Amino acid sequence: MLTTNQIAAIEFLSVRRAQDRLRHLRELGVVFAFRESYLRGGTSQTRYALGYLGARLIAAQRAERPPAPKAYTESLERLALWPKLEHQLGVNDFFCTLAAHRNPARLREAGRDGEVDGLTQWWSERRCTEFFWKYLGGGRETRLRPDGYGCWEEDGRTVRFFLEHDTGTESLTKVTGKLADYAAFPTDAFGVLLFSVHSTRREIALRTALRRALGGSEPGFVIATAARDDSTFGHADGPAGPIWGLWTPQGGDTVPRRYRLAELPQRGPSVEHSASNTDQPFNEAALDPNDREMSRRIDTPQPEPADPAGYVDDDDDLGDVTLYDDADDDVYRAPTAPARPDVHRPRRTRWAA
Template sequence: MRSRSLPAPDALLRLQASITARDDRLLGWLYDHGVLTTDQIAAALFPSLDFAQRRLRRLTVLRAVDRFRPNKPDGGSYPYHYVLDQLGYEHVHAQRGLGPPRRDQARRRKQSLTSRPDLPHLLGGNQVFIDLAAHARTHPDASLVRWQPASAYHDPGVFYREGGNPQIMVHGPTGLPRPDGAGVWTERGRSVPFFLEYDTGGERLDILTEKIAKYERLYAMSTWAWPVLFHLPSARREANLHHRLADVPGLETVIATTTADLRTALGASPADQVWQLTGRSAGRHRLIDLPYTDTRHDDEFPTHPAPSPDRRAA
């Protein structure tokens, strides 16, 4: 009987022959973001939960993905959580032109994720991007064109742009922000880059304001500025944060907030009119309408005017 750790020589070729473009996107997400649940995968990529479950079973048999089910504190278990299996790592490394992965890469990553105390925080942050992808799946004029994990911003040097303060290259990781993720959202010919801070409500408000102070430091040292999205659990938490920030003089960073409660009540996507800007006009804004400054982004994602009603009808 062949060992699970020693796949047949043609196993990777068999997997690659079976992979679809949708599978490629899923495997890339799992490589970058660690873990996604069945429901998240179905919402973002598939027309139905049943379709997603059938495809995930197939990818599991092919050893592209593996899965686990954490136990609930009050009994029972959560839905399946999917991670990359070893062949999934080999496939992604081949697709991205990387060297071969460690032979135990999948085992080590799965062990790390299953024992991770902040797994709900990771899944919650991933959920915001999943909700954007799910919105884009049913709105042809919209797209989540970039989704970067927190690890992409652990090196302070990543924030440096030509013309900025060179000290940003050596500024310690405690002095600059470490967002929970970042992305680029496009809609009707426009696009907006953003950072995400996902808040479960378990930290003191002081921790959130300290994070904002780090974004202020980045703003002062750089030549570009993205809006920072704070996804909060409740209206009370949001109101308390806005009240706290009202006392911060000269806040320059664009801070936009929404809450899980509000989105649930409205059945709203993060793309919808759910973002409240701090220290600015009342009301809420769509993600695509949030202000930013970044000429490099503008060059990469130039604005294309939406077609007029007459042109759409033509």
């Protein structure tokens, strides 16, 4: 589900054009729309999801069985009343702000049509849960549940990241408790962990809680934090701008320096862009769940990552820390033979957001 402003940011030149197009699609039944009324008066922005006719069109395009009308209608009703809807809209806003840098209408108007820099992967929480899991043996497994996973490309740099979108409704103990899953999974082989919190005060408290939870030890992966108030997310580039503060056990509660998203340590595989990787937008650099290299990264113990502490203290350059392994075996290539079946790992299913 996306709001009017989110859809306008990633597809249209103006909100008015988006409203006109969405109104026509709503009249045709292609999209489902509603507003939330507030207790003190007023309503929210219009929220849009794929309507039943739209779902049938997508199913026909993919040669899939269309959903049952009654069941699909009930799913839309549940979505409108979903307790986590506001949180999910916040997650979507983060990714839509990044995706807006690749708005095709604006790129065409600026004569930059065809550029692929920007957001090149956007996976939902459910898609992440299906892919980022590891069998530990003895009937145990670890499964990551980030709010999203993305890949940002800018000026030749590629940063893959897990997103934890914090609204302040969970205790910091519960928030830092998620680190155990990230530590048990080879997180550093796939990206850095971003904590987006609602205020600067919350960010300071989170950084203190991280130091207390980890006891001064390295987590085994890179962590960066940012607040969504005017002091950080108020930057013109949004989450792509210089708002991220790297966290280290030796650092203090405050952030001595902020980095652009593209300046964070590069982690994860280098995936060659391909339109065949996925049928979802903003996924040219998406990971292939059936590629053996991806399974190897999950199942093979990873070496200890480079200490990112130098990023916080070095105000001149980020080059004193090894960020990215450009060795040939880290470059993604489509498998030339069927992947070897793994008795420990049930087959992953594809899911489209």
